[in-house]
Amino acid sequence: MTRLSTHVLAALAVAAGLASVSPAARADQPAPVSKGGETATSDKNPTGTNLAVATAAQVAEISPANVAGLLNYCVETEQVSHEDGDAVQTALNAKTNAVPTDHAGNMDYAIGTAGQFLVGGKASTLTGLDQPAQGKLCTVVLARSRSLI
Template sequence: MIRVSPRALAAFAITAGIASASLPALADDMLPQPVPSPEGRPSAAGITPATGAEIASVTPATLAGLLNFCVEANFVSHDDGDSVQTALNAKTNAVPSDQNGSMDYAIGTAGQMVVSGKTSTIAPLDPATQTRICSTVLARSKSMI
């Protein structure tokens, strides 16, 4: 039989009470909850669903990142996208060899883009819309190489 000291039990109760009292304070530090997009899908606060027209205005490094997103999410086949992405990365230095990275490429790889100070994303869109936008990304990428 295990015996527990009353002091240890009291210390545990006090510790548990203090820990649970701080939970509401931590709730204030949480990230904002997603808000519905115009299509009714959740979107992170401040990030709007992307449109195909925005693809014409993204930086070359963001375009390379978006192409990576589209290939990895299977909206563009590896057969169609890999060689284009390799050539685009080489031409635009989207993935620099000095290991410093490119923030524009990283943003694009997350399926996001920043156009005129507004952040948009293709991630929460329905698959048909994502496929259409990714086709636009592939076409623009091909035109740049």
């Protein structure tokens, strides 16, 4: 099975995400606001991209290749054990062609391996969550992965 480093894929996903939005468009967007009314900062989001924090309900809406990438992220960050995740990931990658044999790459998979996903054209991330919350979301990702194979 081909497993790509989360650091390499995170860099690719962030670069692709930043490249897809023009600087003028980013300047026009208001800063995210938390419940308390303060402006959200990148302190909780190590990617520094102000992505929305992921929710379990969103996992049902993402592409199968993105789910495969998220499962890779969850295994690499030890939120899902290799014992539980590897066979599921191998089967899901084969079914969705998430990791093409021609090494052409799959951007949905790459984004997922960075702990990010797209729902309705908006990016969300697991990386802004604490470890217990990431673990809960990764359990949802594993269940969705199993349902797709």
